[in-house]
Amino acid sequence: MKTANQDIKPITTKINQNGNIEIGGCDLVELANKYGTPLYVFDEATIRSITRSYKDAFKSCKNINMMFAAKAFMTKAVCKIMEQEEFGLDLCSGGEIYTAKSSGFDMSKTLFNGNNKSYDELNYALECGVGTVSVDNFFELALLNDIAKSQNKTVRILLRITPGIECHTHKYIQTGHLDSKFGFDLTRLDEAVELIRDEYSNLNLSGLHAHIGSQIFEKNVYFDEVGVIFKEIKRIKDKYGITLHEVNIGGGLGIKYTEKDTPVSIYEIAETIINSVKIHSDKYEIEEPSIFIEPGRSVVGTAGVTLYTAGSSKQVPKGRKYQAVDGGMSDNARPSLYEAEYTVEIANNPKGEACEKVTIAGKHCESGDILAKDIMLPEIEEGDTICFYTTGAYGYSMSSNYNRVLKSAAVLVNNGNSDIIINRQSYEQLCENDIIPDRLN
Numbered sequence: 001m002k003t004a005n006q007d008i009k010p011i012t013t014k015i016n017q018n019g020n021i022e023i024g025g026c027d028l029v030e031l032a033n034k035y036g037t038p039l040y041v042f043d044e045a046t047i048r049s050i051t052r053s054y055k056d057a058f059k060s061c062k063n064i065n066m067m068f069a070a071k072a073f074m075t076k077a078v079c080k081i082m083e084q085e086e087f088g089l090d091l092c093s094g095g096e097i098y099t100a101k102s103s104g105f106d107m108s109k110t111l112f113n114g115n116n117k118s119y120d121e122l123n124y125a126l127e128c129g130v131g132t133v134s135v136d137n138f139f140e141l142a143l144l145n146d147i148a149k150s151q152n153k154t155v156r157i158l159l160r161i162t163p164g165i166e167c168h169t170h171k172y173i174q175t176g177h178l179d180s181k182f183g184f185d186l187t188r189l190d191e192a193v194e195l196i197r198d199e200y201s202n203l204n205l206s207g208l209h210a211h212i213g214s215q216i217f218e219k220n221v222y223f224d225e226v227g228v229i230f231k232e233i234k235r236i237k238d239k240y241g242i243t244l245h246e247v248n249i250g251g252g253l254g255i256k257y258t259e260k261d262t263p264v265s266i267y268e269i270a271e272t273i274i275n276s277v278k279i280h281s282d283k284y285e286i287e288e289p290s291i292f293i294e295p296g297r298s299v300v301g302t303a304g305v306t307l308y309t310a311g312s313s314k315q316v317p318k319g320r321k322y323q324a325v326d327g328g329m330s331d332n333a334r335p336s337l338y339e340a341e342y343t344v345e346i347a348n349n350p351k352g353e354a355c356e357k358v359t360i361a362g363k364h365c366e367s368g369d370i371l372a373k374d375i376m377l378p379e380i381e382e383g384d385t386i387c388f389y390t391t392g393a394y395g396y397s398m399s400s401n402y403n404r405v406l407k408s409a410a411v412l413v414n415n416g417n418s419d420i421i422i423n424r425q426s427y428e429q430l431c432e433n434d435i436i437p438d439r440l441n
């Protein structure tokens with residue numbers, strides 16, 4: 001069955017009577033006028049369609065737990081939606097823990113991840129009652145045990161392992177290959193297990209965790225990953241008599257940014273994973289553990305679009321035509337970071353004939369600040385509302401104040417309603433942490 005991550009546009013996208021693009025029953029041109037641009041627009045129906053597809057696709061799996069990888073897009077409103085959809089949260093910084101906690105999220109349903117969690121962050125995580133910590137390395141094992149002891153607690157942990165699986169995605173978003181900064185090398189896993197058993201009495205090892213990368217289109221890597229993890233579970237059981245009953249296989253499912261992308265359906269991924277769990281638990285004669293998955297991009301990516309207003313343009317003699325918009329690498333770092341590509345439409349002219357090759361440039365003082373290179377669009381006029389699809393994941397969350405450009409607002413749309421979920425930053429907020437030392441006055 002097809003799922004919303006396999007489409008470029010949010011599920012509620014249509015062209016309305018005004019001839020404009022509409023999402024969640026809201027005219028994008030009206031949204032741009034009302035809230036200003038750049039503007040992130042999130043379609044609530046698409047987010048919920050994806051979370052429900054995940055739950056439905058895995059429903060035959062006895063003990064499955066969904067965690068949303070919050071780093072893809074996190075605000076308090078998103079935490080609320082995840083709570084309603086019965087997803088846990090996968091968090092990777094003190095700031096994400098704070099956001100979840102202050103939204104009222106049940107912290108026992110959170111997992112804390114990361115390859116260099118600080119003392120303060122771990123301390124805070126335990127104070128907030130984070131459910132599980134995925135420990136990445138030996139340094140963290142010792143640190144976390146000390147902190148747990150000082151708080152008189154026992155912490156449930158997973159060990160993050162490097163499964164040695166490569167997936168065909170951009171090298172910056174591969175994480176499961178052997179030469180990776182994340183996780184325990186399998187050759188040193190036993191050492192970690194022994195330390196926990198013999199020395200770290202405030203740590204309670206409940207399972208293994210891996211995450212092999214992002215924007216993955218192949219199913220087989222998940223099949224193999226489960227195999228690698230189950231093999232370790234079997235080995236640890238035989239060697240130490242320790243039963244690990246949790247397996248977290250990470251996130252990474254791909255979405256469709258342009259027609260070139262061919263992401264698989266959530267149902268296909270689920271079938272592969274369920275199948276692999278079954279096959280490998282039979283093969284290794286272990287009881288089926290609880291399975292955790294933690295998708296990020298695929299949950300919110302397709303639901304979000306970014307609106308810009310067209311400004312200046314420039315035709316280089318015998319060269320490119322550049323059309324500048326009022327945002328750029330500060331609200332979407334992905335094109336300059338990994339040459340990510342997007343599908344673009346003119347929200348007030350979606351049906352116009354795409355007769356012109358144009359490069360959409362941001363407004364930042366950086367030549368690499370190009371949002372879309374050599375795409376075909378109808379002729380753009382100044383003031384047009386330009387819509388970039390699939391910007392829901394790693395857009396706002398990677399945004400910056402480069403050039404002291406203000407961070408954009410985000411609205412959540414549903415059934416003709418639009419609600420601000422992130423206010424546009426103000427100039428006052430931009431400078432609120434700046435201090436002029438007395439001696440400069």
Ligand SMILES: *Cc1c(COP(=O)(O)O)cnc(C)c1O
Pocket residue numbers: 069071072090113210211213214215250251252253294295296297298
């Ligand atoms: C980033 C990350 C995820 C989510 O990855 P997506 O590609 O956004 O689904 C899941 N687990 C871990 C440990 C991560 O670092």
